[in-house]
Structures are given as structure tokens and as C-alpha cells.
Amino acid sequence: MTDDLAGRFRKAYAAASETTSWRRPADPATAFAALAAACTELGIDEWDLYAGHGAVERLEQELTTLLGKPAAAYFPSGVMAQQVALRIHADRSGSRRVALPDLSHLLVHEEDGPRILQDLRFEFLTRGFQPPHVDQLAAIPGRLAAVLVELPLRDAGCLLPTFEELADLSAGCRERGIALHVDGARIWESQDHFGRSLAEIAELADTVYVSFYKGLGGLAGSALLGSEDLIAEARLWRRRMGGTIYRNTAEAVSALVGLRDRLPLMADCAAWARSFAAALPESITVQPPVPHTNQFLIFTGGDPDKINERLVAYAESSGLALGSPWRATSEPGRAVSELNIGDGALELDPVELAAAVAEIAADTM
Numbered sequence: 001m002t003d004d005l006a007g008r009f010r011k012a013y014a015a016a017s018e019t020t021s022w023r024r025p026a027d028p029a030t031a032f033a034a035l036a037a038a039c040t041e042l043g044i045d046e047w048d049l050y051a052g053h054g055a056v057e058r059l060e061q062e063l064t065t066l067l068g069k070p071a072a073a074y075f076p077s078g079v080m081a082q083q084v085a086l087r088i089h090a091d092r093s094g095s096r097r098v099a100l101p102d103l104s105h106l107l108v109h110e111e112d113g114p115r116i117l118q119d120l121r122f123e124f125l126t127r128g129f130q131p132p133h134v135d136q137l138a139a140i141p142g143r144l145a146a147v148l149v150e151l152p153l154r155d156a157g158c159l160l161p162t163f164e165e166l167a168d169l170s171a172g173c174r175e176r177g178i179a180l181h182v183d184g185a186r187i188w189e190s191q192d193h194f195g196r197s198l199a200e201i202a203e204l205a206d207t208v209y210v211s212f213y214k215g216l217g218g219l220a221g222s223a224l225l226g227s228e229d230l231i232a233e234a235r236l237w238r239r240r241m242g243g244t245i246y247r248n249t250a251e252a253v254s255a256l257v258g259l260r261d262r263l264p265l266m267a268d269c270a271a272w273a274r275s276f277a278a279a280l281p282e283s284i285t286v287q288p289p290v291p292h293t294n295q296f297l298i299f300t301g302g303d304p305d306k307i308n309e310r311l312v313a314y315a316e317s318s319g320l321a322l323g324s325p326w327r328a329t330s331e332p333g334r335a336v337s338e339l340n341i342g343d344g345a346l347e348l349d350p351v352e353l354a355a356a357v358a359e360i361a362a363d364t365m
């Protein structure tokens with residue numbers, strides 16, 4: 001977008017009284033006041049100290065219960081947590097090779113950090129818009145330190161395998177002595193698709209990373225879960241990498257609030273997303289065709305700048321923030337947008353808003 005249009009977009013979305021995404025506090029003062037109230041509601045009456053005690057300890061305990069893993073360690077970022085997990089698996093296996101999707105966050109968004117810092121070598125488990133499958137693992141010969149699956153694969157429209165496909169992949173990893181690591185930044189959103197408890201999903205993996213600031217709406221932070229001995233080693237690497245921050249209480253409390261308030265809404269948001277997608281015209285392509293989670297991609301023909309002009313004008317006139325900006329794809333004449341459906345959408349009609357998106361995205365080329 002041009003600077004002028006980007007400025008209008010930010011102003012219109014900040015002023016919007018309604019949104020199809022997650023509702024957020026308007027300013028830091030409002031957010032911090034809500035966190036102060038949450039400390040009282042949750043009974044948090046002491047600070048954490050270097051990621052121990054207080055809200056951090058409470059958060060780690062809740063995670064082990066939810067995901068059924070023996071131990072959990074808080075990390076300030078998912079980038080750090082996942083590099084630590086893969087490094088430990090690599091050191092223990094004697095191999096630096098990790099199989100993962102070519103669209104994995106580690107390869108697309110982390111500036112080659114895992115290779116440069118941890119000396120990891122990567123093999124593609126999947127390419128493009130493909131869910132992971134045990135046959136893809138079988139096609140990769142030799143020793144592997146780990147297989148990483150991103151649940152869901154965000155850059156493929158939050159694509160997921162079936163639970164049975166994931167279970168088969170897990171069994172295939174165990175037969176070959178390969179650790180299975182789950183990039184579960186959005187695992188909270190994935191549970192409805194699998195139709196299983198979080199603990200049943202996590203049981204298939206050796207290690208699981210979860211994020212607190214995405215679907216759960218926390219300030220920041222993440223956690224790594226696994227066996228007690230692996231998490232003890234992960235805490236050591238966290239310290240070595242500068243991740244043992246003096247105070248993490250605000251971030252941990254916000255994560256606890258997300259688990260309490262947002263996690264129960266994930267299935268409703270996914271159902272709304274599917275109703276919305278089903279009401280779109282054939283001229284708009286949905287990826288996946290039936291959304292697996294509350295987050296998905298939509299494609300249309302047309303000029304993204306012209307579509308964004310109409311999107312901003314709609315937000316300015318209606319007071320409704322309706323999805324993210326459109327951008328060009330690698331295919332000439334096509335544009336794509338990502339929708340992340342949150343609690344703000346649950347009070348709105350998905351069929352009416354599908355019609356609004358269709359009008360905004362109408363091909364004018």
C-alpha cells in the first residue's frame with residue numbers, strides 16, 4: 001500500500017467499533033488495568049523471579065495439566081524455544097538434520113537463525129500446501145534428529161493433517177528413533193479440527209512449543225513442554241541464550257487470562273469461519289477450502305491496491321475492521337488476504353460479512 005493508504009488503514013482500524021478479529025484493549029493503560037484486576041481474580045500475589053515462582057510457575061503447572069506433559073518451561077519467545085528444542089534433539093541424536101515443511105516459520109521468518117546459530121540442516125518434509133504424512137517421512141533417507149510439524153501450518157492457510165495422519169507420522173518417527181517436535185504456536189486453535197483433547201494431541205510428540213500472544217492474546221511469551229530431563233536441559237539453554245528474564249509476571253498473567261477467557265471460544269470462532277467461507281462466492285478461493293481453524297487465506301483476481309482502497313473505505317464508513325490488507329501473490333493478477341476470526345466476529349452475521357468481502361474483493365481488472 002502507499003504510505004497514504006497505509007495511514008488511512010491504521011487510523012480506520014484503530015477507530016473501528018467492531019472487528020471480525022480478536023478484540024484488544026485500546027491502549028496500554030487499559031490493558032495494564034485489566035491485568036491488575038486479573039492478578040486479584042487469579043490470586044497472583046507475588047512476583048516471579050527469573051522465570052520461577054509466582055505467575056510463571058502457575059502458568060507452567062496449568063500447561064502440564066492441559067497438554068499432559070511432565071514438565072514445561074517458560075520462554076520469552078518462540079524462536080528461542082524452538083531452537084532450544086531442536087538443538088537438544090540434535091545433540092542427543094548425533095545428527096543435525098531436521099525434516100520440516102518448506103513453509104515452516106523457522107525457514108520463512110527467522111532469518112536463517114536455526115542454521116547459523118545451531119548448525120541445523122534441513123530436509124523438506126512437505127512442500128507448499130501439503131499436510132504432513134508418514135509417507136513423506138519415509139521418502140527421507142538416513143538419520144534425522146527430529147521432525148517438526150507446524151500445527152497448523154500458518155503460511156498454508158493454517159492447514160492441518162487429520163488426527164490419524166498425525167498419529168501415523170508419530171508412529172513412523174518412533175519406529176526410526178526420530179524425535180517429533182510440534183510447533184504449536186496455534187495449537188489452541190487446532191484442537192477443534194482434531195476433535196481430541198490437547199493432551200491427546202501432545203501425546204503424539206516428544207516436545208511441544210506453544211505461544212501466548214497469538215490466539216491467546218497475551219503480551220508475549222511462549223513455553224516448551226516435554227520430559228522432565230529434556231526441560232531441565234532446556235532451562236539451561238534458556239539461560240545460556242539470555243532468555244531468563246528478571247521479571248515475566250505481566251506476560252505470564254496475560255497468558256493465564258488467555259487460557260481462561262479465549263481458549264473456550266476457539267471452537268466457536270472456527271465454526272463462524274467455516275460459515276463465512278461457505279457463503280463466499282466461487283470467485284473467491286478459500287485455503288483450505290473448508291477452514292481447519294479460525295484463521296485461513298482467501299484469494300481473488302484483481303489489483304490488491306484497488307481492493308485495499310475499497311477495504312479502507314468500508315472500514316471508514318461502517319466502523320468495522322474486516323480482515324487484513326490484501327497483497328499480491330506470485331501469480332499475476334491474483335491477490336490474497338488472511339482472515340483471523342476472533343470473538344469480535346461472534347456477534348456478527350457471517351453470511352452478511354461474506355457478501356461485504358465479496359463486494360470489496362470484486363475483480364475490477
